[in-house]
Amino acid sequence: xxxxxxxxxxxxxxxxxxxxxxxxxxxxxxxxxxxxxxxxxxxxxxxxxxxxxxxxxxxxxxxxxxxxxxxxxxxxxxxxxxxxxxxxxxxxxxxxxxxxxxxxxxxxxxxxxxxxxxxxxxxxxxxxxxxxxxxxxxxxxxxxxxxxxxxxxxxxxxxxxxxxxxxxxxxxxxxxxxxxxxxxxxxxxxxxxxxxxxxxxxxxxxxxxxxxxxxxxxxxxxxxxxxxxxxxxxxxxxxxxxxxxxxxxxxxxxxxxxxxxxxxxxxxxxxxxxxxxxxxxxxxxxxxxxxxxxxxxxxxxxxxxxxxxxxxxxxxxxxxxxxxxxxxxxxxxxxxxxxxxxxxxxxxxxxxxxxxxxxxxxxxxxxxxxxxxxxxxxxxxxxxxxxxxxxxxxxxxxxxxxxxxxxxxxxxxxxxxxxxxxxxxxxxxxxxxxxxxxxxxxxxxxxxxxxxxxxxxxxxxxxxxxxxxxxxxxxxxxxxxxxxxxxxxxxxxxxxxxxxxxxxxxxxxxxxxxxxxxxxxxxxxxxxxxxxxxxxxxxxxxxxxxxxxxxxxxxxxxxxxxxxxxxxxxxxxxxxxxxxxxxxxxxxxxxxxxxxxxxxxxxxxxxxxxxxxxxxxxxxxxxxxxxxxxxxxxxxxxxxxxxxxxxx
Amino acid sequence: xxxxxxxxxxxxxxxxxxxxxxxxxxxxxxxxxxxxxxxxxxxxxxxxxxxxxxxxxxxxxxxxxxxxxxxxxxxxxxxxxxxxxxxxxxxxxxxxxxxxxxxxxxxxxxxxxxxxxxxxxxxxxxxxxxxxxxxxxxxxxxxxxxxxxxxxxxxxxxxxxxxxxxxxxxxxxxxxxxxxxxxxxxxxxxxxxxxxxx
Ligand code: HEM
Ligand SMILES: [Cu+2]
Numbered sequence: 001x002x003x004x005x006x007x008x009x010x011x012x013x014x015x016x017x018x019x020x021x022x023x024x025x026x027x028x029x030x031x032x033x034x035x036x037x038x039x040x041x042x043x044x045x046x047x048x049x050x051x052x053x054x055x056x057x058x059x060x061x062x063x064x065x066x067x068x069x070x071x072x073x074x075x076x077x078x079x080x081x082x083x084x085x086x087x088x089x090x091x092x093x094x095x096x097x098x099x100x101x102x103x104x105x106x107x108x109x110x111x112x113x114x115x116x117x118x119x120x121x122x123x124x125x126x127x128x129x130x131x132x133x134x135x136x137x138x139x140x141x142x143x144x145x146x147x148x149x150x151x152x153x154x155x156x157x158x159x160x161x162x163x164x165x166x167x168x169x170x171x172x173x174x175x176x177x178x179x180x181x182x183x184x185x186x187x188x189x190x191x192x193x194x195x196x197x198x199x200x201x202x203x204x205x206x207x208x209x210x211x212x213x214x215x216x217x218x219x220x221x222x223x224x225x226x227x228x229x230x231x232x233x234x235x236x237x238x239x240x241x242x243x244x245x246x247x248x249x250x251x252x253x254x255x256x257x258x259x260x261x262x263x264x265x266x267x268x269x270x271x272x273x274x275x276x277x278x279x280x281x282x283x284x285x286x287x288x289x290x291x292x293x294x295x296x297x298x299x300x301x302x303x304x305x306x307x308x309x310x311x312x313x314x315x316x317x318x319x320x321x322x323x324x325x326x327x328x329x330x331x332x333x334x335x336x337x338x339x340x341x342x343x344x345x346x347x348x349x350x351x352x353x354x355x356x357x358x359x360x361x362x363x364x365x366x367x368x369x370x371x372x373x374x375x376x377x378x379x380x381x382x383x384x385x386x387x388x389x390x391x392x393x394x395x396x397x398x399x400x401x402x403x404x405x406x407x408x409x410x411x412x413x414x415x416x417x418x419x420x421x422x423x424x425x426x427x428x429x430x431x432x433x434x435x436x437x438x439x440x441x442x443x444x445x446x447x448x449x450x451x452x453x454x455x456x457x458x459x460x461x462x463x464x465x466x467x468x469x470x471x472x473x474x475x476x477x478x479x480x481x482x483x484x485x486x487x488x489x490x491x492x493x494x495x496x497x498x499x500x501x502x503x504x505x506x507x508x509x510x511x512x513x514x515x516x517x518x519x520x521x522x523x524x525x526x527x528x529x530x531x532x533x534x535x536x537x538x539x540x541x542x543x544x545x546x547x548x549x550x551x552x553x554x555x556x557x558x559x560x561x562x563x564x565x566x567x568x569x570x571x572x573x574x575x576x577x578x579x580x581x582x583x584x585x586x587x588x589x590x591x592x593x594x595x596x597x598x599x600x601x602x603x604x605x606x607x608x609x610x611x612x613x614x615x616x617x618x619x620x621x622x623x624x625x626x627x628x629x630x631x632x633x634x635x636x637x638x639x640x641x642x643x644x645x646x647x648x
Numbered sequence: 649x650x651x652x653x654x655x656x657x658x659x660x661x662x663x664x665x666x667x668x669x670x671x672x673x674x675x676x677x678x679x680x681x682x683x684x685x686x687x688x689x690x691x692x693x694x695x696x697x698x699x700x701x702x703x704x705x706x707x708x709x710x711x712x713x714x715x716x717x718x719x720x721x722x723x724x725x726x727x728x729x730x731x732x733x734x735x736x737x738x739x740x741x742x743x744x745x746x747x748x749x750x751x752x753x754x755x756x757x758x759x760x761x762x763x764x765x766x767x768x769x770x771x772x773x774x775x776x777x778x779x780x781x782x783x784x785x786x787x788x789x790x791x792x793x794x795x796x797x798x799x800x801x802x803x804x805x806x807x808x809x810x811x812x813x814x815x816x817x818x819x820x821x822x823x824x825x826x827x828x829x830x831x832x833x834x835x836x837x838x839x840x841x842x843x844x845x846x
Binding site: 131132196199200201203204207208209234235237238239241242243245246249250253254255256257259261262263264265268272615618619622623625 | 662665666667669670673674676677678680681684685688691692695696697698699772773774775776777778779780782783797798801802804805814818
């Protein structure tokens with residue numbers, strides 16, 4: 001292989017990216033050395049098994065990926081702003097909408113959600129840790145390895161270009177001859193394995209490690225949503241594992257699963273992909289529902305209306321999510337019966353979703369509402385998401401879908417559910433739990449400025465796309481001629497996208513601003529909130545709960561505050577057992593990264609060596625005898641004293 | 649650490665029972681994984697292109713031996729766990745050793761079979777049917793290989809450390825995994841070989 005095949009060449013933008021990647025990397029390395037932070041980084045972060053820190057690393061990576069995916073989006077919108085634009089060529093446009101979709105869903109939305117659940121869930125259920133702390137670190141590093149592998153495709157080898165759904169035969173070696181889709185299959189595979197392990201870990205954590213008295217029907221709604229999400233992960237991700245493996249076999253080893261000759265079947269890919277892909281959208285949206293539920297009840301100072309129906313509707317949604325996948329390809333020649341079935345199951349999902357919307361509205365009714373920044377996101381979510389949902393029902397009608405299938409109408413619809421649902425959800429969660437993680441609140445004024453820019457920008461960016469779609473502008477079209485008349489609406493959409501982007505910049509600036517200026521939090525409960533995580537100091541000490549809480553009702557902390565009952569038993573502290581840090585998960589991530597990288601380029605010998613490395617790492621883990629360490633009662637007493645001013 | 653003496657050693661600590669529960673969940677994911685592979689196989693099994701069909705290829709002898717070996721190994725694995733519960737270290741190790749050797753025998757036959765197929769011109773690249781056959785069998789075979797390495801590691805640990813709550817927990821989880829591979833094989837036997845030969 002020649003060097004100019006290995007590195008992507010011939011694009012000024014990509015040279016720019018290469019230079020900036022090298023410069024940023026050097027800057028980081030020099031900075032770490034200069035400030036002598038290598039040891040700190042290794043001891044406190046890279047080897048950590050603390051679920052809170054792992055959560056922070058997930059969120060940080062997700063924010064970086066939001067930036068990457070956002071730049072892709074802006075490039076696309078810039079290209080589409082005017083007719084006959086020559087800003088990007090068709091191949092480049094293909095690559096960018098592909099990486100945008102993949103990154104936003106798999107490397108931004110999902111890790112963001114997983115990050116929040118890492119930080120919050122053990123705290124909400126009164127647990128000291130997740131069930132398998134080491135495995136949790138492995139999950140993170142596999143996700144990270146996958147994300148890095150996917151991102152370097154931009155400068156090395158070439159990005160995937162067959163869309164985020166990578167339909168065959170388009171994604172086959174024949175029609176997509178660069179290594180781009182090899183990156184797709186391997187990067188998603190590696191991070192997907194990590195996600196599956198997260199699924200196992202959190203189901204065990206939630207089912208087996210709740211504080212005494214916290215029955216299932218007393219769990220906070222966010223924890224419920226995470227439990228159900230992880231059950232979906234457990235059943236959906238193995239399908240992706242298989243689909244990606246078959247894709248890799250077809251592309252790297254020449255097998256015939258999805259080919260056009262020798263018995264291969266391209267529709268098999270579409271089915272496998274969406275059997276995973278549809279539940280995947282619920283994996284990123286259900287936790288957001290949980291976040292909104294907690295936030296709405298906190299800031300209305302009321303119990304959540306219809307708790308049981310909330311849980312029940314999430315269970316129904318999770319079951320239905322596995323029965324609707326074919327609505328993604330009504331037009332690909334399935335019969336009327338099949339389309340009819342999937343049309344009905346799809347529309348059925350609107351029922352439990354509607355139940356949830358009414359529950360939120362009834363929670364707000366007569367509540368003492370405070371409009372904090374998390375609450376603003378929740379309030380904006382309700383109408384916008386409802387609108388997105390209604391357009392979804394329009395798409396669900398198989399016969400009507402022949403009209404707007406694969407047009408901008410669809411693009412508008414899914415952004416209208418994904419952005420208010422997932423993105424507003426995680427941003428609301430981030431603003432809400434930020435003081436718990438870092439010990440100070442984000443500045444409200446700046447948060448609200450960012451919020452308004454984001455909400456207004458979002459609607460200006462995506463509302464026009466509905467009309468463009470109905471006028472016949474197709475999806476994934478890299479340019480159009482002036483006499484289509486698509487120009488003006490596209491221009492408006494592009495302006496909206498830039499307003500939205502400015503909103504994100506303000507949001508990020510707020511981290512820095514608040515770090516400098518916000519007063520530090522003293523009592524750990526800045527919102528006068530309801531659930532257990534607010535009963536301990538912020539930032540939370542490593543061991544979470546000095547004493548295990550005793551739960552007597554839903555919203556246990558609120559109950560304790562209102563009825564003046566103690567949440568924690570009197571008496572002295574006891575020593576706490578903790579898992580020790582380990583470099584193995586990080587090393588495993590590095591090896592997996594290289595294994596994937598070598599396979600992408602079909603360098604089989606190095607790939608095999610890396611594979612053996614993985615087996616060795618597993619053996620090392622099995623033979624290791626590390627029983628963690630104990631924090632003494634005295635030390636706990638001292639820490640608690642410092643954080644809360646407690647006696648004992 | 650909470651310890652409940654009424655339970656067998658491998659369940660006693662809270663950590664151990666969580667691990668067993670977690671492994672059951674993992675097996676749930678494995679069931680989905682293999683179901684998907686079976687679904688792919690059943691969609692593609694008669695799409696043989698210009699390549700050979702299952703009838704041309706399969707030979708019942710080897711398959712019967714594979715089945716006997718794997719089923720018996722599952723049985724000896726169960727005996728091993730039984731011996732472990734009784735605290736008998738040596739018999740346990742012998743039963744586990746036999747289990748692993750039979751696993752190795754199974755792999756030997758499977759690999760010979762693959763080599764024969766390839767000699768008859770039936771490769772991964774020949775047709776969709778063969779691609780799905782090799783991937784389904786290969787995934788199972790890879791699981792057996794990993795199981796062999798894993799079991800061997802556990803045997804060494806038992807030899808060195810005896811029955812602790814760690815080693816017994818690992819052995820028990822390993823036995824769940826091994827039985828699971830047996831169950832998958834029964835499906836392969838029925839839906840791949842018997843169906844193909846009929
Ligand atoms: C930040 C503002 C965003 C803008 C301006 C934006 C813009 C776009 C545009 C212009 C396209 C391509 C339309 C086409 O030519 O087919 C697109 C596709 C897509 N977007 Fe976004 N997007 C944004 C955020 C998001 C988010 C947050 C997600 C997911 C959580 C997302 C998921 C997707 C997906 C899955 C596709 C389809 C990619 C494909 O066709 O393969 N986007 N977006
Ligand atoms: Cu769908």
